[in-house]
Amino acid sequence: MNATLTIAIAVLAVLAAVVVLTAARRRESTGVLSRETRAREKAAREEAESRSPSGKAYESEAVAARSTALAVPTSVAVAPFSPPDPEVIGVSRRQFFNRATVTLMSAGLGGFGAAVLGFLWKGAEGGFGSKINAGKLDDIVAGIRSNKGFLYLPEARAWLTEFPKESLAKAESVYSSQAPVFAGMSSGIVALYQKCPHLGCRVPTCTTSQWFECPCHGSQFNRVGEKKGGPAPRGMDRFAVSINNGNVVIDTAAVFGGPAIGTNTTGQEAEGPHCVGAGGH
Numbered sequence: 001m002n003a004t005l006t007i008a009i010a011v012l013a014v015l016a017a018v019v020v021l022t023a024a025r026r027r028e029s030t031g032v033l034s035r036e037t038r039a040r041e042k043a044a045r046e047e048a049e050s051r052s053p054s055g056k057a058y059e060s061e062a063v064a065a066r067s068t069a070l071a072v073p074t075s076v077a078v079a080p081f082s083p084p085d086p087e088v089i090g091v092s093r094r095q096f097f098n099r100a101t102v103t104l105m106s107a108g109l110g111g112f113g114a115a116v117l118g119f120l121w122k123g124a125e126g127g128f129g130s131k132i133n134a135g136k137l138d139d140i141v142a143g144i145r146s147n148k149g150f151l152y153l154p155e156a157r158a159w160l161t162e163f164p165k166e167s168l169a170k171a172e173s174v175y176s177s178q179a180p181v182f183a184g185m186s187s188g189i190v191a192l193y194q195k196c197p198h199l200g201c202r203v204p205t206c207t208t209s210q211w212f213e214c215p216c217h218g219s220q221f222n223r224v225g226e227k228k229g230g231p232a233p234r235g236m237d238r239f240a241v242s243i244n245n246g247n248v249v250i251d252t253a254a255v256f257g258g259p260a261i262g263t264n265t266t267g268q269e270a271e272g273p274h275c276v277g278a279g280g281h
């Protein structure tokens with residue numbers, strides 16, 4: 001009994017020792033520093049504080065650094081202004097438009113001037129409005145015949161046709177007041193203005209009827225320009241014709257009015273179907 005009690009007390013003593021040791025170790029592992037550790041940390045903190053500046057010293061250093069960074073130079077040297085070179089910087093937009101406007105206006109005026117000069121030059125050289133050399137009389141007659149009775153002379157704006165010699169006696173009484181026109185008839189040539197005496201259309205020929213037939217309102221004229229039908233107030237207007245050294249000269253400076261309605265010196269009737277009007281196509 002005594003032996004059992006002794007063993008029990010010994011076991012309890014061992015268990016108590018184990019419990020005390022275990023508690024001590026747990027206290028160390030849960031953050032409770034040992035005295036040596038706390039002493040070591042305090043010594044390290046004091047050493048760090050002795051090396052870092054104090055709060056006042058730190059502020060003084062910061063103020064000094066700020067004043068240095070914001071320091072403004074007392075005097076700054078100003079460089080003199082020199083304008084940029086226009087040739088270097090190129091042409092501005094305003095300059096470009098100004099120059100383009102002047103260039104275009106100059107080109108337009110130049111073109112207009114050249115056209116006026118060309119027009120005057122042509123008139124001086126013998127265009128419409130002056131005397132026009134149509135060529136040799138024989139060539140003109142041959143040209144009329146090879147073109148089925150009509151020869152167009154663009155520079156004179158006129159049709160040339162033959163005037164039959166056998167009709168001259170009758171024509172003389174009609175055209176005596178227009179001596180230059182009758183002189184051309186006497187040479188065998190009539191120069192008829194292409195412009196219709198009604199309202200000014202260009203009158204074409206009709207090779208089937210061998211007349212002039214206006215497509216605008218149907219006026220008709222025989223081959224020498226005497227009115228045969230339609231609303232025209234007279235025969236076709238005409239130009240003076242002269243022969244100079246064998247050449248036919250058409251004077252387009254003056255327009256002679258066509259013969260009155262009813263004039264029919266040649267007696268030519270339509271030689272085939274009409275091109276305009278009831279018989280036209």
Ligand code: FES
Binds near residue numbers: 196201230
């Ligand atoms: S313009 Fe020729 S008939 Fe009227």
